[in-house]
Amino acid sequence: MSQQPQALTTESGAPVADNQNSQTAGPGGPLLIQDQYLLEKLARFNRERIPERVVHARGSGAYGRFEVTADVSRFTKAHFLAEPGRRTEVFARFSTVAGNLGAADAVRDPRGFAVKFYTEEGNYDLVGNNTPIFFIKDPLKFPDFIHTQKRDPYTGSQEADNVWDFWSHSPEAIHQVTWLFGDRGIPASYRHMDGFGSHTYQWVNAEGEAFWVKYHFKTDQGIRNLTAEAAAELAGADPDSHQRDLVNAIDAGVSPSWTLKVQIMPVAEAATYRFNPFDLTKVWSHADHPLIEVGRLTLDRNPDNVFAEVEQAAFNPANFVPGIGPSPDKMLQGRLFAYADAHRYRLGVNHTQLPVNAPHAATARNHGRDGYMATNPGGRAKNYEPNSFGGPYESAAPLWASTEVSGPTGTHPAPLHAQDDDYVQAGDLYRLMTADEQARLVANLAGFLAKVSRDDIVDRVVGHFRAADRDYGDRIAAAVKELRA
Ligand code: HEM
Numbered sequence: 001m002s003q004q005p006q007a008l009t010t011e012s013g014a015p016v017a018d019n020q021n022s023q024t025a026g027p028g029g030p031l032l033i034q035d036q037y038l039l040e041k042l043a044r045f046n047r048e049r050i051p052e053r054v055v056h057a058r059g060s061g062a063y064g065r066f067e068v069t070a071d072v073s074r075f076t077k078a079h080f081l082a083e084p085g086r087r088t089e090v091f092a093r094f095s096t097v098a099g100n101l102g103a104a105d106a107v108r109d110p111r112g113f114a115v116k117f118y119t120e121e122g123n124y125d126l127v128g129n130n131t132p133i134f135f136i137k138d139p140l141k142f143p144d145f146i147h148t149q150k151r152d153p154y155t156g157s158q159e160a161d162n163v164w165d166f167w168s169h170s171p172e173a174i175h176q177v178t179w180l181f182g183d184r185g186i187p188a189s190y191r192h193m194d195g196f197g198s199h200t201y202q203w204v205n206a207e208g209e210a211f212w213v214k215y216h217f218k219t220d221q222g223i224r225n226l227t228a229e230a231a232a233e234l235a236g237a238d239p240d241s242h243q244r245d246l247v248n249a250i251d252a253g254v255s256p257s258w259t260l261k262v263q264i265m266p267v268a269e270a271a272t273y274r275f276n277p278f279d280l281t282k283v284w285s286h287a288d289h290p291l292i293e294v295g296r297l298t299l300d301r302n303p304d305n306v307f308a309e310v311e312q313a314a315f316n317p318a319n320f321v322p323g324i325g326p327s328p329d330k331m332l333q334g335r336l337f338a339y340a341d342a343h344r345y346r347l348g349v350n351h352t353q354l355p356v357n358a359p360h361a362a363t364a365r366n367h368g369r370d371g372y373m374a375t376n377p378g379g380r381a382k383n384y385e386p387n388s389f390g391g392p393y394e395s396a397a398p399l400w401a402s403t404e405v406s407g408p409t410g411t412h413p414a415p416l417h418a419q420d421d422d423y424v425q426a427g428d429l430y431r432l433m434t435a436d437e438q439a440r441l442v443a444n445l446a447g448f449l450a451k452v453s454r455d456d457i458v459d460r461v462v463g464h465f466r467a468a469d470r471d472y473g474d475r476i477a478a479a480v481k482e483l484r485a
Helices: 036-046 139-149 160-168 171-180 228-237 241-251 267-272 306-311 330-346 424-432 435-449 455-468 470-484
Strands: 059-068 087-096 111-119 122-129 201-204 210-219 257-266 292-301 324-326
Touching: 059 111, 059 241, 059 306, 087 292, 122 210, 139 160, 139 330, 160 171, 160 435, 160 455, 171 424, 171 455, 210 267, 228 435, 241 292, 257 267, 324 330, 424 455, 435 455, 435 470, 455 470
Parallel strands: none
Antiparallel strands: 059 087, 059 292, 087 111, 111 122, 201 210, 201 324, 210 257, 257 292
């Protein structure tokens, strides 16, 4: 790209005469305070970093579109899903979870899979992962869990002791741990993995009928993973491997795409389903609730500026549009608070006015005002409601349907359904694997577990794997013993 060079200026737009030599008192003398250009440049540089995301700090983003390919209007009245052929602009961000900014991409870690749909009814954010399940089922445990994944306060490194100690006390994690240490635990790139909404959400149709729904984005590129050995090599050789892959693919005109499918459960079925349908550590069997096609997500445009558009992107699971809402999943309910709070801290109260976060196909009209860095979207309009000057008015139409509740308030564990325990689906997943897959899973788990310093932690963990499947636990115990011998 050749462009006519233009004059370099200060932040206030005045021409810069010399960008090589700072001003001094005489040729060999000290600096002058009148050199405002130097002071501005150094002070500005000191302020380039903002707080990184407390989780999912390392990530890559791209723009694209979502196109409806099948009629799902019997399940949801969401306008952007209303008819085949309808297209909506999207911005997606993929990420690792535990690593800080600058961490290597090719690591064993869940991947974030967040999509912002710029719909005509406002932005809809689906903030999921590349796994259909999660480690815990109560948001109260999230900060503790993340502390065990991040660096230890004393050693400053991730510690096998902390990771396994937490999991040894959280049997509900065993399903996700089995998933993570299996072949899909290290995707070859962001293009070669599936995405999931993971939680159960609510869809409501035009008649007001509600359904429970789970989202599945199936990669059209095919699933490709890295072995532990290949990943270790790649993480060292090119820490930015996933970022580079996504940018290069899109620049080369290879637009990655995913087919969106959903599982639907009628609301009346939820109370008697064999698993608690709002338990994030469980999947719904595809035999019980087959996948239904919805549309295609395609990414075809790289952001021009990673900081402005990816680092400052703010995805919020509480951003719903008419026809889509939350389920009573406690984890999801906790997330409905956590994200906008994180954004206000990380980006400031006016983060919704940044181009990547503002609605593109709708207009935000409300009486939220002022604060740091306001771009004055309210203009001269009255800043209260109701007002007699033509201000925006409420629709009186709830976005989603209400849900039935019963019983006393309290610190209740999630209700158990007929086939619920923390082990059944972990055991099923292990038994579904081929012998080769099982061997790699056991080796990956034992390699990490063998680093734990205390036998009581190892014994507790092995007990959980044995409860999922006797053979699974026995093989891990034997492999750990051999590695420690
Ligand atoms: C109660 C549990 C959880 C809490 C409190 C929580 C909290 C957070 C916070 C504070 C951030 C940083 C947001 C920001 O600074 O922009 C974040 C990022 C993220 N979380 Fe969670 N999280 C939870 C569970 C989950 C689950 C279950 C999933 C997936 C199903 C998930 C997916 C993501 C993704 C994809 C991002 C990165 C979004 C982006 O690309 O900007 N989180 N989470």
